[in-house]
Amino acid sequence: MLKRTHTCGDLTLGHVGETVVLNGWVDAWRDFGGLAFIDVRDRFGLTQVVFEPEAGAELQAAARELRSEYVIGIKGIVAPRLEGKANPKLKTGAIEVRAVELEVFNASPTPPFEMQGAEPNEEVRLKHRYLDLRRPAMQQVFVVRHNMTKLMRNTMSDLGFLEVETPMLGRSTPEGARDFLVPSRVHSGHFYALPQSPQLYKQLLMVSGFDRYFQIARCFRDEDLRSNRQPEFTQLDIEMSFVEFEDVLNTMEGLVVKIAKEFSGDDLTLPLPRIEYHDAMERFGNDRPDLRYGVELKDVADLAAETDFKVFQIAKDNGHRIRGLCATGGGTKYSRKDLDGLTEYAAGFGSKGLVWIKVEADTLTGPTAKFFTGDLATRLRERFDAKAGDLILIVADTEAVTSQALTNLRTRLASELKLYNPKTFHYSWVVKFPLLHWDAEENRYAAEHHPFTMPLPEDLHLLDTDPAKVRAQAYDLVINGEEAGGGTIRIHDSAIQSKVFALLGLTPEQAEEKFGFLLSALKNGAPPHGGLAFGVDRLVMLYSGLTNIRDCIAFPKTAKGTDLMTGAPGTVDARQLRDLHVRTVE
Numbered sequence: 001m002l003k004r005t006h007t008c009g010d011l012t013l014g015h016v017g018e019t020v021v022l023n024g025w026v027d028a029w030r031d032f033g034g035l036a037f038i039d040v041r042d043r044f045g046l047t048q049v050v051f052e053p054e055a056g057a058e059l060q061a062a063a064r065e066l067r068s069e070y071v072i073g074i075k076g077i078v079a080p081r082l083e084g085k086a087n088p089k090l091k092t093g094a095i096e097v098r099a100v101e102l103e104v105f106n107a108s109p110t111p112p113f114e115m116q117g118a119e120p121n122e123e124v125r126l127k128h129r130y131l132d133l134r135r136p137a138m139q140q141v142f143v144v145r146h147n148m149t150k151l152m153r154n155t156m157s158d159l160g161f162l163e164v165e166t167p168m169l170g171r172s173t174p175e176g177a178r179d180f181l182v183p184s185r186v187h188s189g190h191f192y193a194l195p196q197s198p199q200l201y202k203q204l205l206m207v208s209g210f211d212r213y214f215q216i217a218r219c220f221r222d223e224d225l226r227s228n229r230q231p232e233f234t235q236l237d238i239e240m241s242f243v244e245f246e247d248v249l250n251t252m253e254g255l256v257v258k259i260a261k262e263f264s265g266d267d268l269t270l271p272l273p274r275i276e277y278h279d280a281m282e283r284f285g286n287d288r289p290d291l292r293y294g295v296e297l298k299d300v301a302d303l304a305a306e307t308d309f310k311v312f313q314i315a316k317d318n319g320h321r322i323r324g325l326c327a328t329g330g331g332t333k334y335s336r337k338d339l340d341g342l343t344e345y346a347a348g349f350g351s352k353g354l355v356w357i358k359v360e361a362d363t364l365t366g367p368t369a370k371f372f373t374g375d376l377a378t379r380l381r382e383r384f385d386a387k388a389g390d391l392i393l394i395v396a397d398t399e400a401v402t403s404q405a406l407t408n409l410r411t412r413l414a415s416e417l418k419l420y421n422p423k424t425f426h427y428s429w430v431v432k433f434p435l436l437h438w439d440a441e442e443n444r445y446a447a448e449h450h451p452f453t454m455p456l457p458e459d460l461h462l463l464d465t466d467p468a469k470v471r472a473q474a475y476d477l478v479i480n481g482e483e484a485g486g487g488t489i490r491i492h493d494s495a496i497q498s499k500v501f502a503l504l505g506l507t508p509e510q511a512e513e514k515f516g517f518l519l520s521a522l523k524n525g526a527p528p529h530g531g532l533a534f535g536v537d538r539l540v541m542l543y544s545g546l547t548n549i550r551d552c553i554a555f556p557k558t559a560k561g562t563d564l565m566t567g568a569p570g571t572v573d574a575r576q577l578r579d580l581h582v583r584t585v586e
Contacts, residue, residue: 002073002103009045011092015078020097022047023105025134026070027115029063036063040074041115043139048081048096049074055099062102069108069115069134075101122550126564129555141552144263145540149216151262152236152534155255161212161238166201168194168218173514174451174504177221180231183580194220197533199450200518202239203490206529207521213239216536225559228482228538228549232557238487239531245473245489248530249274249429252485255534256427256477263543264425273428277471280430285407287430290481292420295410297323297402298383300394307371311353315396322396324355325406326384327413330391331358342409346395349404355394359386411481423545428478432456435472436503444505449474451504452497452518453488454530460496467503475532479542487532494522 004023011020027041036051051063066072076097087093112128113120115135125132132138153163172179172193179193195201197219205213217237225231240248253270260266273291280287283296301322304312315322334342343354357366357380364377372380384392393409395402414420435455436445445467447453455463459470473489491497497519501511512519540552550556557563577583 001105002075002101004073007044008040008042008047009091011047011078011095011097013080013094016080016095018078019100020076020078022049022074022076022097024072025115026066026068026072028068029066031064036060038063038066040072041136045092046090047092048087049076049099050096051099051102059099059102062104063099066104067108067110069111069131070104071106071108073103073105074099122548123558123564126550126556126558129565133554138551141540141544141546142554144544145536145552148259148263148540148543149236149536151258152214152216152255152536155258156214156236156238159212159251159254161214162210163215164205164210164213165215166195166198166205166217170195170201171514173200177223180220180222183582185579185581188581196221197235198237199452202237202531203452203518203526203529204521206239206241206490207524207526209241211241213237213531217533225557225561228541228547230537230549230553230556231561233549233553234536235533236485236536237531237533239529241527241529243489243528243530245431245475245530248487248489248532249475252477252532259539259543260425260427266425268427272477274431275428277430277433281403285403285410287433288476288478288481288483289407289428289430290411290414290420291426291428291478292424292480293414295325295327295414295419297325297406297410299323300380300383303372303376303380303383304394304396306376309368309371311355311396312371320397321399321402322394323402323406324384324392324394325410325413326359326386327391327393327417328387328419329389329417330413331360332389333417334391342393342412345412346393346405346409349408350401351395351397351405353396354405355396357392357394359388359390359392361388364392425480425542429475430478431475432471433474433476434468435459435470435474435500436467438468442505445503447500447504448472449486449488451500452490453500454491454496463496463499463503473530477532477534479539482538482542483535484538484542485532485534487530489528489530492522492526492528494519494526497522 002021005021008022008024022040024040024042027039027046030037034053038049040047040049051060053060074097076099078095079098081094081096111131112124169182169192172181172191177196179196182192182194184190184192198215198217202213215237217235218232219235220232222231240251253272257268257270260268277287280289285297299321301316304322305316312322339356346354355368357364357369357372359381364372386392395405434448435453437448439446449472453472453474456471456473462470476486477484491500498511501515537549537552541549544552546552555563555565562568
């Protein structure tokens with residue numbers, strides 16, 4: 001076997017005259033009659049190999065049989081490329097290898113797509129993922145992923161955190177999403193659950209006195225999927241003892257600074273901006289706002305009340321919100337057809353209509369502009385700080401609908417109007433989330449984050465009188481409109497934990513049955529503790545300039561939770577089901 005002496009990214013002019021062996025895949029081949037050229041590729045780079053007449057007719061004939069993705073070994077002598085033929089884009093672009101020996105390790109049929117060039121159809125890529133991962137663009141993503149997890153491990157270790165592995169097979173506990181269940185062969189009718197997160201285990205590690213824990217953890221959630229969500233994912237999981245809210249944020253900002261510097265070159269100024277949940281929802285319509293641009297939402301109910309526009313009057317009578325935004329330059333950019341498209345887009349988020357007003361130098365134009373004249377028009381301009389050429393969009397509906405419609409319009413408009421540089425990054429914390437929200441379907445309160453979140457001290461008394469107003473010691477790190485991480489200070493008092501369980505509809509018996517081990521631990525010297533988790537997949541996606549999280553997971557699932565390459569999930573034979581005491585129902 002021709003065993004490599006160098007990778008395909010190693011050779012430079014300093015190696016001229018050396019005899020070397022390269023192993024890799026045929027990336028491209030070119031036949032010029034007297035000369036045959038191939039490019040050999042591996043993870044480290046690409047090297048041009050030339051088969052000259054002096055190497056012999058047999059070797060040249062063998063070279064002409066090569067095709068894309070053949071796996072080969074090449075022995076040859078490093079030589080400088082001819083004058084004017086160097087490729088400055090490659091580290092190896094100044095040299096070529098003049099072949100003296102060739103070994104084909106494995107032939108290959110014509111691949112379903114090229115390794116370099118236009119990106120293939122995603123379904124084809126996922127079906128042939130082992131080929132897709134050969135593409136240099138994909139391999140670079142996993143270089144970023146490796147370097148990021150390495151930086152995380154080193155940073156956490158330097159900060160005194162211990163890496164501890166927690167179980168993959170645990171008990172099913174109500175934490176929000178649906179569990180993936182694993183039937184037990186030994187205990188008939190009983191099931192393990194794959195962890196949605198190591199939440200309970202890391203809290204128990206704090207009770208155990210480990211003080212600072214971290215883990216690059218695999219997590220599983222059986223929930224509806226989308227482009228930035230997978231049923232199994234990876235997070236940097238962190239927990240700390242004897243800390244308060246700001247201690248966790250301040251410590252973790254040190255890691256964020258290192259990640260930003262390493263992967264975007266940015267020098268961050270600390271502390272990062274903090275926005276309270278209520279302000280984020282009011283100003284931007286969601287709890288993970290992209291702050292690379294403004295376009296803030298404004299309440300215009302007071303101005304709308306002074307108009308004769310029937311839609312506004314109905315909204316006011318129904319107690320609905322009347323809110324809007326102003327898109328810089330949108331008035332000149334969007335035609336009437338475009339505006340109809342925006343109206344249809346907003347309808348997809350529940351809006352029954354979209355009021356649009358173009359701002360001219362001395363007037364307002366649009367179907368509803370006649371309702372805003374004189375002083376009212378001036379005040380509308382001032383409310384949005386609107387300039388000539390801008391576009392004002394207003395939605396009148398419920399709190400939820402106005403938030404959903406306007407926040408998605410905000411994102412779309414900022415992209416279409418190029419209101420920000422897509423290569424820049426903005427970091428902020430969203431803090432003080434609600435502790436609970438009302439689940440109308442279940443007719444009870446549900447945890448906004450998870451059931452183990454500590455309320456703000458000043459809101460503890462509201463647990464007995466007005467639970468909906470209780471704010472949590474919860475925080476999310478938002479990067480470019482994506483939730484990159486989040487966490488909470490945990491409840492370390494068993495009495496408070498029992499009270500929260502009761503608000504979530506658990507009887508004392510149910511709480512004991514599901515969480516008795518936790519309640520017992522909290523009674524046995526639990527320190528104040530808190531932590532958070534960073535989404536590793538999402539961070540890699542952001543810093544690799546991707547928009548689809550599947551592109552930074554080696555073997556992802558489709559939006560329907562299937563693996564097109566292996567065919568998972570698949571059927572199993574009757575004996576396996578019998579051993580697990582499981583029957584399937586058509």
